Amino acid sequence: MITSDVIVVGAGLAGLRAALELNRHNVKVAVVTKVHPARSHSVAAQGGINAALRNHPRGKFDSPELHAFDTIKGSDYLADQKAVLKMTTEGIERIYELEHWGAPFSRTEDGRIAQRPFGGAGFPRTCYATDKTGHVLLHTLYEQALKFEAASERADMQIFDEWFVTRLIVYKGTAKGVIALNINTGELEIFAGQAVIWATGGSGRVFGRTSNAYINTGWGMCVPFYEGVPLKDMEFIQFHPTELYTNNVLITEGARGEGGFLLNNRQERFLANYEDSAKAMEMAPRDIVARNMQREILAGRGVEGKYIHLDLRHLGKKKILERLPSIRMHAIHFAGVDPIDQPIPVAPGQHYTMGGLDVNLNTESKVKGFFAAGECACVSVHGSNRLGGNSLLETVVFGKIAGEYASAYFKEGGGTDVPVSFLNQILKEEEDKIIRLLESKGKENHSAIKHELGNAMDLGAGIFREARTMNVSLEKVKELKERYEHIGLNSSGRIANFDLLWAIQLKGSLDLAEVILRGAINRQESRGAQFRTDYPMRDDKNWMKHTVAKWKDGTIHLGYTSVDLSLYKAKKRHY
Amino acid sequence: MAETKTFKVFRFNPQTDKKHRFDTFKVPCRPGMTVLQALNYVQENLDGSLAYRSSCREGICGSCAMHINGKYRLACETQISHLSASITIRPMAHMDIIRDLVVDMTPFFEKLKAIKPYLIPGDPDEGAERIQTQDERAYLDYIVDCILCGACYASCAVNGYDDEYLGPAALAKTNRFLMDSRDKADEQRLALVCDEHGVFRCHTLFNCQTVCPKNVDPTANIANLKRQIIARQLNPGFSKKGI
Numbered sequence: 001m002i003t004s005d006v007i008v009v010g011a012g013l014a015g016l017r018a019a020l021e022l023n024r025h026n027v028k029v030a031v032v033t034k035v036h037p038a039r040s041h042s043v044a045a046q047g048g049i050n051a052a053l054r055n056h057p058r059g060k061f062d063s064p065e066l067h068a069f070d071t072i073k074g075s076d077y078l079a080d081q082k083a084v085l086k087m088t089t090e091g092i093e094r095i096y097e098l099e100h101w102g103a104p105f106s107r108t109e110d111g112r113i114a115q116r117p118f119g120g121a122g123f124p125r126t127c128y129a130t131d132k133t134g135h136v137l138l139h140t141l142y143e144q145a146l147k148f149e150a151a152s153e154r155a156d157m158q159i160f161d162e163w164f165v166t167r168l169i170v171y172k173g174t175a176k177g178v179i180a181l182n183i184n185t186g187e188l189e190i191f192a193g194q195a196v197i198w199a200t201g202g203s204g205r206v207f208g209r210t211s212n213a214y215i216n217t218g219w220g221m222c223v224p225f226y227e228g229v230p231l232k233d234m235e236f237i238q239f240h241p242t243e244l245y246t247n248n249v250l251i252t253e254g255a256r257g258e259g260g261f262l263l264n265n266r267q268e269r270f271l272a273n274y275e276d277s278a279k280a281m282e283m284a285p286r287d288i289v290a291r292n293m294q295r296e297i298l299a300g301r302g303v304e305g306k307y308i309h310l311d312l313r314h315l316g317k318k319k320i321l322e323r324l325p326s327i328r329m330h331a332i333h334f335a336g337v338d339p340i341d342q343p344i345p346v347a348p349g350q351h352y353t354m355g356g357l358d359v360n361l362n363t364e365s366k367v368k369g370f371f372a373a374g375e376c377a378c379v380s381v382h383g384s385n386r387l388g389g390n391s392l393l394e395t396v397v398f399g400k401i402a403g404e405y406a407s408a409y410f411k412e413g414g415g416t417d418v419p420v421s422f423l424n425q426i427l428k429e430e431e432d433k434i435i436r437l438l439e440s441k442g443k444e445n446h447s448a449i450k451h452e453l454g455n456a457m458d459l460g461a462g463i464f465r466e467a468r469t470m471n472v473s474l475e476k477v478k479e480l481k482e483r484y485e486h487i488g489l490n491s492s493g494r495i496a497n498f499d500l501l502w503a504i505q506l507k508g509s510l511d512l513a514e515v516i517l518r519g520a521i522n523r524q525e526s527r528g529a530q531f532r533t534d535y536p537m538r539d540d541k542n543w544m545k546h547t548v549a550k551w552k553d554g555t556i557h558l559g560y561t562s563v564d565l566s567l568y569k570a571k572k573r574h575y
Numbered sequence: 576m577a578e579t580k581t582f583k584v585f586r587f588n589p590q591t592d593k594k595h596r597f598d599t600f601k602v603p604c605r606p607g608m609t610v611l612q613a614l615n616y617v618q619e620n621l622d623g624s625l626a627y628r629s630s631c632r633e634g635i636c637g638s639c640a641m642h643i644n645g646k647y648r649l650a651c652e653t654q655i656s657h658l659s660a661s662i663t664i665r666p667m668a669h670m671d672i673i674r675d676l677v678v679d680m681t682p683f684f685e686k687l688k689a690i691k692p693y694l695i696p697g698d699p700d701e702g703a704e705r706i707q708t709q710d711e712r713a714y715l716d717y718i719v720d721c722i723l724c725g726a727c728y729a730s731c732a733v734n735g736y737d738d739e740y741l742g743p744a745a746l747a748k749t750n751r752f753l754m755d756s757r758d759k760a761d762e763q764r765l766a767l768v769c770d771e772h773g774v775f776r777c778h779t780l781f782n783c784q785t786v787c788p789k790n791v792d793p794t795a796n797i798a799n800l801k802r803q804i805i806a807r808q809l810n811p812g813f814s815k816k817g818i
Contacts, residue, residue: 036680038723039628039636053703099704102694102757104712104719111706129719135635136719143693150688184673213631246607249633330633333652334607447619491624493590496674499623 001423004030005155006406007177007193009165010220012040013134013395014374014402015199016141019157021403022197023148027410028155032180032191034164034215034501037142041201041213042395045134046252046327048116048126049396050389051091055108056115056124064088066122071390072568074120074285075383076528076538078233078546080564083361083379087390087397094396095127103140105129106323116257116323118388120285120575124257126389131252131324134392163189164501165220166430168196168227168370171418175370178223179430183501186494188431190423194414195406197363198224198372199399202353206509206516207461208454210350211243211250219508221376224357225515229365231549232378232561233355234512235519236529238386239463240351241289245307246335248349251327253388255312255344256282258323262293263309263343264301280575287385287529288575290348294463297347309343348463352391354382354529355519358548363402368415371406373398380546383563384528437503438494442486446503449480449487453506453513456480461516466534474517481510515556519547522558540570577603580655582613583663584625588674595672597663598622604655610662611639611650614676627676634788637722640667640729641676647726647786667729682738683725686745690767694752697759711756718751718796720789727783727793739772743783743793746774750796753803761814765804774800 008019011033022029033040052062067088072079099105099113106114106129118126129136148157160180166188167179177192200220204212225231241262242251256262262282264270271277274292277284293308303309312320317340320328324339331337331344356378363371363379374395381394453476460473484507491499525539526532545560579601587595600621602613611629618625628638632651639650642665644658655662670678698705727743728734734742749768752758768774777797784794806813 035628035630035636035638036684036723039630039638041631041636043636043722044631044633096702096704097700100694100696100700102696102752102755104715104755105704107707107709107712109709111708111711113704132635132720135722139719139721139723146688147691147693184677184679213636215630247632326635333634333654334609336607445619489623491622493588493624495588495590496626496677497624498618498626 001190001192002030004028004191004193005410006195006197007032007191008197008199009033009178010040010199010201010374010376011037011159011161012042012199012201012374013138013141013392014399015197016145017396017399018197018199018373018403018406020141020144020148021400022407023154023157025403025407026155027407029157030191030193031159032163032165032178033159033161034183036161037145037159038139040138041216042138042392043135044213044250045392046131046250047118047254047257048128048133048389049095049137049392050118050121050125050387051095051127051393052088052123052125053092053095053113053115053127055112059115059123059125062123062125064092067125069568070121071381071387072383073573074385074387076385076573077544077565077570078380078383078527078563080361080380081567082564084381085567086361087381087393090397091393094393094400098137098140098396101140101144103129104136116254117283118257119253119283119289120387126254126257128254130322131254131326137392165223166433166504167426168224169418169423169426170227170367171422172416174368174415176418179427181434184496186497188427188434190427192418192423194410195369195371197402197406198357198370198376199374200376202375203512204350204353206453206513207350207457208451209243209248209458211240211248212350217505217509218512219505221356222508222511224367224370224372225511225551227367228551229367229370229372230358231355231515232358232546233380233384233519234353234515234549235523235547236354236384237350237461237516238286238352238354238529239290239348241286241293241348242310242346243349243351244330244334245345245347249330249334250351251310251330251344251346252324253286255310255324255327258319259315261311262289263311264296265303266301270296270301276573277575284575285385285387290463291531293348303345307345307347310346311343312339313341313343352386354378354380354384354386362405363398364405369409371402373402384530434500437500438489438492440488442488444483444487446484446487446506449483450502450506450509453477453480453509457513457516461520463531465520465530465532467521470517470521474514474521477510477513477517484510511556515549518556518558519549523547544570577605580604581661582617583661584617584675585665586675587672589672606656608655609651610643610653610655610664613655614650626674635722637724640724640726641665642667642729647730649724649726649788652788667725669729669734680725683728683742683744686741687723687748690741690745690749691764692748692752694755694758695760695763696757705757707756714754715751717790717792718747718754721747721791722789724788726786726788730782730786732780732782733776733778737772737776740776741768741773743797746777746800747791747793747796750800753800765800765807768800769804774804
């Protein structure tokens with residue numbers, strides 16, 4: 001058994017920021033992560049991180065309040081407004097802090113942090129480091145974590161990487177730690193603590209066409225879900241307008257922020273032909289741009305009938321190399337196209353999970369001692385549609401808050417003590433599950449189930465939704481869940497058994513898929529990223545509310561809670 | 576149409592095997608397919624026990640560096656069409672094998688930790704951002720792109736015979752902080768890399784430069800560290816700004 005004051009699960013931006021905060025408060029912390037911190041998916045964020053720093057010549061009148069308003073409008077008024085203002089206000093300090101810690105931001109001519117325009121924002125407020133912002137921020141926090149680990153003046157902090165969490169330990173309604181599998185030895189271990197911070201990121205791999213990394217299976221959201229932490233607003237899935245058509249690798253919104261055009265097969269900037277994007281054009285929010293791109297493709301105006309061209313050629317070689325070097329390499333590696341000379345083939349694809357574990361603006365959940373931050377959590381600051389550049393911001397703002405509140409909770413005593421016999425009982429249950437899976441000899445191939453799930457979600461829960469296709473997909477998910485009970489592993493042994501890891505995680509993907517579809521079917525309106533062709537209007541009277549899904553004895557139950565509308569009145573969105 | 580290619584993949588499971596072997600897999604390959612996708616095909620359809628690390632599949636997380644047809648590369652960024660019909664895959668060298676293509680990168684990360692890989696600023700962390708000019712920031716282009724994949728470390732001949740040699744990634748990281756206008760720990764940093772297992776162990780073979788998937792160019796970074804150390808020996812008042 002490994003004992004710590006607080007256990008952090010996940011070592012992306014939110015998890016590392018939480019761990020640093022805990023350790024700053026002299027709290028002993030164990031960070032448990034299934035991949036080395038530098039492999040976390042935060043690393044793939046490209047375009048930037050929003051805050052009203054006012055560094056851009058056109059951003060002199062920006063403010064946290066205006067940033068909050070843009071975020072709330074972008075969310076189609078489903079975000080909790082005080083939480084948003086907290087994020088946009090504290091975000092400024094968090095960005096200066098990252099700079100103080102060594103983050104190599106790109107710079108303005110007067111040497112300040114550079115900012116660029118992003119969709120749905122009234123001012124250029126997206127701070128960036130070329131098109132590798134997530135990479136430099138994650139490495140900066142990892143570097144600080146190494147510094148904290150090595151420091152002797154505080155309580156211990158230790159990162160346990162390549163440890164896969166299989167279970168959240170909840171005793172009498174209180175989180176007390178996790179059970180994790182050491183991937184490289186195959187042994188299970190108890191991580192006991194007085195509080196748990198969850199920061200396992202998104203769940204894009206529930207879909208087939210997604211920009212997300214392989215590791216974003218959805219398992220991370222399901223582990224606490226199974227133990228009583230509800231999931232909120234899971235039907236709101238962001239489809240990023242510009243994923244590489246060939247393999248869904250992300251092409252940053254920054255490419256449009258720097259001036260890139262979206263063209264159909266007639267070489268038209270077609271966004272001008274749609275009411276909701278005619279003014280903002282390429283800088284309209286993601287939900288609107290993605291829908292209008294999909295409409296062009298469906299109307300037969302896609303290039304080769306299938307995709308849209310993202311044209312950067314007019315930006316010139318110098319600007320592309322300076323500001324967008326890595327997406328240029330993506331286009332070269334994965335589409336055989338150099339954006340300096342040719343337009344990039346792009347199409348919308350799954351990108352972000354607006355919903356997540358239900359927490360309040362202090363990252364607290366209804367399970368005592370359980371906190372969550374980052375993409376796995378839903379505060380909600382994104383509502384039904386997230387603005388680009390706000391996800392990185394959310395990770396560091398709420399990661400810090402989680403560390404702060406968890407450390408206070410720990411210092412106040414952290415609830416009842418958990419008997420060792422209880423911990424050992426849970427450990428044995430997990431061990432039995434692993435052995436059962438390793439010995440399973442069923443005929444079903446779990447990889448085949450995963451691919452069928454991806455297709456079903458792409459079809460039923462995509463950009464345009466309607467009851468009929470969603471129900472077809474829901475039936476398919478139920479069939480796949482049934483088949484999952486009959487999988488067989490074709491590998492044995494405990495050391496680095498990735499077959500086992502993917503098989504375990506698929507259960508999470510399947511359960512999340514059901515939560516997403518049922519939430520989407522129930523919500524008979526169009527709001528933000530959810531567009532129902534059978535209910536094309538937003539319906540504030542009936543649906544200005546958060547969906548809350550609960551897990552009870554293996555079944556999913558939906559309920560609803562209210563939205564905090566205390567700052568701005570809901571209006572129709574125009575850009 | 577799909578063209579079938581042969582993959583010879585290094586296998587070793589310490590629980591059951593006394594000796595390593597190469598398994599041969601026939602993989603149907605379509606245009607645009609990467610080596611990582613071929614490994615996925617094997618794991619999903621032919622042999623689930625094949626172990627390798629993977630995550631972002633776009634060359635930014637650093638999980639999948641391996642030895643592919645004679646060169647260290649990221650499997651996710653390597654197009655199969657650029658390789659011969661028969662493809663041989665081995666794990667990274669100079670590190671113990673956990674299973675198949677998964678190696679124990681502990682020594683790699685321990686050496687990174689040894690060089691204090693974090694900003695050591697002179698002034699306290701207060702207020703708004705520090706000013707850094709675009710030219711000062713330009714020093715850091717490419718150096719900050721390191722993804723800690725380990726390809727340079729595995730390709731380095733010196734790492735093969737000197738277990739304590741810091742290796743290209745850790746040394747390049749030293750230069751990344753040394754050349755950062757905000758960092759004020761020059762003497763401390765150079766002292767950490769100035770022994771027989773540090774920069775002067777480098778034979779300037781350019782292997783790390785050749786394999787680095789992010790053009791970090793550790794060879795040039797190490798050369799700069801040597802230059803900085805020697806310049807300080809010759810002229811105690813020397814400052815990095817002079818270069």
